[in-house]
Structures are given as structure tokens and as C-alpha cells.
Amino acid sequence: MGLHIIKMPDIGEGIAEVELVEWHVQAGDTVTEDQVLADVMTDKATVQVPSPVNGKVLALGGKVGEVMAVGSELIRLEVEGGEAAEPPPNAKKAGGAGAARPAADPGAAGREGGTPQESAQQDTARPDTARQGGASRAGPPEQAGASPAPARLSIVPPAVPAGGAVAARPEGGRPLASPAVRRRAWELGIDLQAVRGSGPAGRITHADLDACLSRETATAAGAAARLFAYERRDDQKEVRIIGLRRRIAEKMQESKRRIPHFTYVEELDVTELESLRARLNAQWGETRGKLTLLPFLARAMVLALREFPQINARYDDEAGIVTHYGPVHLGIAAQTDGGLMVPVLHHAEALDLWALGREVARLAQAARDGSATREELTGSTITLTSLGPLGGVVSTPVINHPEVAIVGVNRIIEKPVVIQGAIAVRKTMNLSSSFDHRVVDGMHAAEFIQKLRAYMECPALLFVE
Structure with missing residues (x-):
């Protein structure tokens, strides 16, 4: 040997x-x-x-x-x-x-x-029960001799599905499962030894994990409520930050440590834009796809950045070089089950509204289901971030280093506004945007956001070259 x-x-x-x-x-x-x-x-x-x-x-x-x-x-x-x-x-x-x-x-x-x-770095999207099932995480097994991992959930194996018997796993044998299933089971705190697989040769599938979670959630709901009501909640657990979560933490720390941020907030009246969006969707939504707010904002950013190339830029602070870009490679911040990802819409300046809408949706889905390529996750020159209806009133987005700006979208609300001495109900929205104060002056940041405001409040300008 x-x-x-x-x-x-x-x-x-x-x-x-x-x-x-x-x-x-x-x-x-x-x-x-x-x-x-x-x-x-x-x-x-x-x-x-x-x-x-x-x-x-x-x-x-x-x-x-x-x-x-x-x-x-x-x-x-x-x-x-x-x-x-x-x-x-x-x-x-x-x-x-x-x-x-x-x-x-x-x-x-x-x-x-x-x-x-x-x-891929992330499982496909899971149902809410998978994310909220109360499973405690436990680290994957480590080398022999290490201290044992924290206790994992004991999950009741699912019933054998109709259509055929499931091959039994040898006692003490290693469970058969793909890397995606193993990673998901680890994140959910499921011990694969306790799961009976329904796949070929007893292979454990995502459906088997879903069945375990559903069964565990149903049986534990009443007990969890009683524990909360009658027992002192002094338990604690240590969760080691590794993998994608660790990379996100390091990236955020690097951005805040190296970049002197300043945030500029401006209110936009998007009543006319929302009216136009509704009409376009009613007329062409079935054939060209439904438009959200983001394609309009992406188009406005493309037009505004022509006048502010210093904002469509990346700053190499170690070399002391700022690179201004002609093409707009727009990062789209997307929340996934594993954490924040930023797929990149390359050459946004070359796309119309519907093409922008399709690419934004495709990239966000690719980030969530793990099909995004390396090229689709690198090379952004400016980032657009939105929390949709959860966007709040004001936010302070963190710049995606080494970029120098990020545009944040807050939620749309209706409120009374005074227009030429009369009160009217209008749809308003805040843009909360952060800039690198080393290379972007406050005046230029304000002028850039005001240009975005002009395009968004008069959406006809988005179609004028």
C-alpha cells in the first residue's frame, strides 16, 4: 500500500x-x-x-x-x-x-x-416552511478526533411514496444525496441519516427534505407555543459564519472600512410614471412582458450617467486610479436564501425597457436558483438595489466595492402634495443613494440624483435620445 x-x-x-x-x-x-x-x-x-x-x-x-x-x-x-x-x-x-x-x-x-x-453557490428557492421551520443549524462533520458537532434535529422519515418501493440504505451506510441536497440539509439542521430517500438506490432528494420539514413543523407547532409560554428562554447557540455568508460579511466590512460613504436622499413624484407603466403593461404586457419600476430606473440611470461619467466608475484605491466607463454594467442587488448576491446586467445602455425588464428578472432568478455564471456575477460599474414593498422610507445602502455609487429604491406611497397651491394625492418614492466621497463630490451626486428625478417625473424623456 x-x-x-x-x-x-x-x-x-x-x-x-x-x-x-x-x-x-x-x-x-x-x-x-x-x-x-x-x-x-x-x-x-x-x-x-x-x-x-x-x-x-x-x-x-x-x-x-x-x-x-x-x-x-x-x-x-x-x-x-x-x-x-x-x-x-x-x-x-x-x-x-x-x-x-x-x-x-x-x-x-x-x-x-x-x-x-x-x-452553484445557493440552493433553489425553498418554501416558507423550509425557511421558517425552526430547524437549528449544525456544522457539517469535520475530521476524526474533532469535538462533536452540535445536536441536529431528529426528523421523522417520510412515508414511502406511491409508485414503488424505496431501496433500503445499509445500516450505518453513508446517505446518498447530491451536493445541493447535502448543503440544504446542513443549512436546515437535518440529519440525513434520519431521512429515508425516495430516489434511485435510496438517494435523498429535495422532496424528501420538504416532507421532513412539513412533518416536523406540523408536529412541533403546539409544543413550541407551550415552550414559549411556560419555559424560561435562556438557550443559546453559536453559528459559525462560513462560506457565502462569510464572503458577504467580509465584502460589507471591506466596503465600509475602505469607502467614506455619504448618502443623499431625494423624493420623487412617480404618479405619471406609474400611470405610463400601467398603460404599457395593459397594451403590451402579454406579448412583451410586464414592466416593473426597475427597468424605468435603469433606463434613467443610463441616460443620466452620460453626463456624470465619474459616477459610472470603479476606484482602485491601492493604485490611486479611478476608471470611468462608457458602457453601463448595472449590478442588480438580489436577495437569495444564502444572502445578498449582485448579478450584473452588462451593457444596459444597449437595451430598451422590455429587454431591461427581462434581464433584471432573469438575473435575479439566476442568482436565486444557482444558475448565474461567473461573468454574470462580476464586472459591475454601478449598482441598483431595491427591497420592493419592504423598501421603507429611507435607507443607507452600502457601496459595492470598488464601485463609487449605489442607487437605492424605497417603497412607493400615496400622500397629499401641494401642487400650485392645491392639494392633490400623488404617488411618491424616495431614492436613497450612497457615494464614495473620495472621488464623488456632494454637488455632483446631488446633480446626478436630480437628473434621475427629472427623467422619472417626466417619463417621456426616457424615450428621447
């Missing part, structure tokens, strides 16, 4: 270190060639590392949440033969559709260099 050491692969693009977010094997497990060993996360994507050989796991090289350098020891395998095999410089391509987190790059399989295929 020989020893085979697998090192952290070179993911490419100058990445020097990655975060270990999940182990798919443990010490003592037998692995086969191309079996996924671990998930690691770069700044933009989660990558699956497969095994290049058959063997038995002797030791794991790190713990979940640990940041590891490229080239460091990832795992040790015992393999057939008398000498240790030399690990390949790059991991083989792995992954595919249905991976667990966004920022996947479907085109990566065709690239040269043997870089691993990037899996």
Missing part, C-alpha cells in the same frame, strides 16, 4: 487561498476516482475538489471554515501500490447542474488549464 497526498488545487485567476466549506468524506472512508472530496470557496464561486485516484482516507488536512493556501495538503489517501502517487497540479473537472450555491460557471468545462468546474 502507498500514500497519496492530494494538495489544494490551483483554481486559477491568481487565487492564492480558498475557504474549506464542506467535507464529503471522513477518515476511514473508501473513495473512488472522480468522487467529490470537498467543497472550497473562492471570492466568487464554490468549487468541488474530486479525487484523482481510488483509495482510503487516512487524514483530512483542514476543518470546515478554515482558509487554506493553494498547494497545501488537503487530504491523505492510502492507495494500492508501494509508492505515493504524485497529485495532479489541478483538480479534475467536477460538478454540474443542480449544485448547491450560486456563482456557477457553466462555461468552465470548456476552458483550458484543467481548472475544476464551479458549482
Whole structure:
């Protein structure tokens, strides 16, 4: 028998270190060639590392949440033969559709260099019961000898679905499930050992997790109410921030630490715009698609940025260089179950209202279901963020570093407004926008927002070049 050491692969693009977010094997497990060993996360994507050989796991090289350098020891395998095999410089391509987190790059399989295929960074959207079922999270299992993970929920296995028997899993055997299902089960605190899979060979599916959550929610509802009423609520738990949530935290901290923000708020009268939007949707909604407010604002930003190129920019504060862009690559902040993602609508200046609307909807959905590519998650020059009907009255959005501006949309409300001495009920909305005060002066920020206001309050101007 020989020893085979697998090192952290070179993911490419100058990445020097990655975060270990999940182990798919443990010490003592037998692995086969191309079996996924671990998930690691770069700044933009989660990558699956497969095994290049058959063997038995002797030791794991790190713990979940640990940041590891490229080239460091990832795992040790015992393999057939008398000498240790030399690990390949790059991991083989792995992954595919249905991976667990966004920022996947479907085109990566065709690239040269043997870089691993990037899996998605987020599960598909889950029903509200999945998000609110009260499941406590527990970290994924770590290497042998580590302290045990916090207790997980004991979920009642679902009944066998009609249409055929489910293959039984060998006692003590590792549950069969895709990386997406494993990640979701971990996030929900479900022990896969307690779940009976309905898929081929007993494979656990998302439907099996949904059934578990529904059953657990129904049986625990009354007990939860009694606990809240009669027991002292002094319990606590520690949740380790890893993976995508950790990247978001680091990004927000970097933006607030490095960028001196200032926020400018202006009220807009969108009565005429809402009237126009309703008429366009009534006439062309069935054939061209329904328009929301965001395509109109995106079009207004494209036109206004022609006069303020210093706002459609990125600032490299280490090199001391501000790059002004002609094309508008508009970041669309989208909330997903895993956290905030910013897919990018490239060349917004080349699209009409309906094309803008379709792209905004498509990118937001791609971020939520994990199909967004690396190109669709990078390269923004300015960001648009909105919380829709939850937008509040005023907000202070955080700039998406290294951009220099972000435009925030608050909710539309009806209120009395004085117009030429008379009181009228109008639809109003605030824009709460933040700017990098190192490169954007307050006067220019105010003039930019006033230009947006002019376009939004007189929407006919959006169609005039």
C-alpha cells in the first residue's frame, strides 16, 4: 500500500487561498476516482475538489471554515501500490447542474488549464416552511478526533411514496444525496441519516427534505407555543459564519472600512410614471412582458450617467486610479436564501425597457436558483438595489466595492402634495443613494440624483435620445 497526498488545487485567476466549506468524506472512508472530496470557496464561486485516484482516507488536512493556501495538503489517501502517487497540479473537472450555491460557471468545462468546474453557490428557492421551520443549524462533520458537532434535529422519515418501493440504505451506510441536497440539509439542521430517500438506490432528494420539514413543523407547532409560554428562554447557540455568508460579511466590512460613504436622499413624484407603466403593461404586457419600476430606473440611470461619467466608475484605491466607463454594467442587488448576491446586467445602455425588464428578472432568478455564471456575477460599474414593498422610507445602502455609487429604491406611497397651491394625492418614492466621497463630490451626486428625478417625473424623456 502507498500514500497519496492530494494538495489544494490551483483554481486559477491568481487565487492564492480558498475557504474549506464542506467535507464529503471522513477518515476511514473508501473513495473512488472522480468522487467529490470537498467543497472550497473562492471570492466568487464554490468549487468541488474530486479525487484523482481510488483509495482510503487516512487524514483530512483542514476543518470546515478554515482558509487554506493553494498547494497545501488537503487530504491523505492510502492507495494500492508501494509508492505515493504524485497529485495532479489541478483538480479534475467536477460538478454540474443542480449544485448547491450560486456563482456557477457553466462555461468552465470548456476552458483550458484543467481548472475544476464551479458549482452553484445557493440552493433553489425553498418554501416558507423550509425557511421558517425552526430547524437549528449544525456544522457539517469535520475530521476524526474533532469535538462533536452540535445536536441536529431528529426528523421523522417520510412515508414511502406511491409508485414503488424505496431501496433500503445499509445500516450505518453513508446517505446518498447530491451536493445541493447535502448543503440544504446542513443549512436546515437535518440529519440525513434520519431521512429515508425516495430516489434511485435510496438517494435523498429535495422532496424528501420538504416532507421532513412539513412533518416536523406540523408536529412541533403546539409544543413550541407551550415552550414559549411556560419555559424560561435562556438557550443559546453559536453559528459559525462560513462560506457565502462569510464572503458577504467580509465584502460589507471591506466596503465600509475602505469607502467614506455619504448618502443623499431625494423624493420623487412617480404618479405619471406609474400611470405610463400601467398603460404599457395593459397594451403590451402579454406579448412583451410586464414592466416593473426597475427597468424605468435603469433606463434613467443610463441616460443620466452620460453626463456624470465619474459616477459610472470603479476606484482602485491601492493604485490611486479611478476608471470611468462608457458602457453601463448595472449590478442588480438580489436577495437569495444564502444572502445578498449582485448579478450584473452588462451593457444596459444597449437595451430598451422590455429587454431591461427581462434581464433584471432573469438575473435575479439566476442568482436565486444557482444558475448565474461567473461573468454574470462580476464586472459591475454601478449598482441598483431595491427591497420592493419592504423598501421603507429611507435607507443607507452600502457601496459595492470598488464601485463609487449605489442607487437605492424605497417603497412607493400615496400622500397629499401641494401642487400650485392645491392639494392633490400623488404617488411618491424616495431614492436613497450612497457615494464614495473620495472621488464623488456632494454637488455632483446631488446633480446626478436630480437628473434621475427629472427623467422619472417626466417619463417621456426616457424615450428621447
